[in-house]
Amino acid sequence: MFKNIVRNIFLEAENANVKKxxxxxxxxxxxxxxxxxxxxxTWVANYGWIAYNNAMDQFAIYNLNNNQRRDKNxxxxxxxxxxxELHTVQDGICNRNLIPNGFHVPQGLQANIALGTNNPVPIGRAYLVINLEIKKLEFLEDKKFFYVD
Structure with missing residues (x-):
């Protein structure tokens, strides 16, 4: 069950990463x-892996005590x-602009939002996974996670 979700999201992942x-x-x-x-x-090509990893570190540590991470590295x-908590982290990171160019403002809304970003693409795709019970897992792409509207 979990392996199918990981394979669907990370099609090119190596077996060691899939297991992890x-x-x-x-x-x-x-x-x-x-x-x-x-x-x-496209975002990684524009800004680089160091910027991407720094951004993911923000999601991992935001609003947690020292040396805590919510991503197990x-x-x-x-x-x-x-x-x-999920939305507090998402909103806090976006509103404080802790990930420069991480959140995408759709072109039709750019004039209405004063974020100072002209980011052409979001940093990534976010998938929400919730374990509803032992044999059932809910999983979907949250298409608005990295969008500001």
């Missing part, structure tokens, strides 16, 4: 949301206590 990601997702408590972030190759799978 499956273990990390399967370790979540029932109903705790997980965000899986897949990098956008994966920089792609982020555990949250509940939906409220």
């Amino acid at each position: 990601y499956v273990k990390q997702i399967s370790g979540a408590d029932k109903l705790d949301p997980i965000i899986v972030i897949k990098p956008n190759p 994966s920089r792609c799978i982020f555990h949250f206590r509940d939906i409220q």
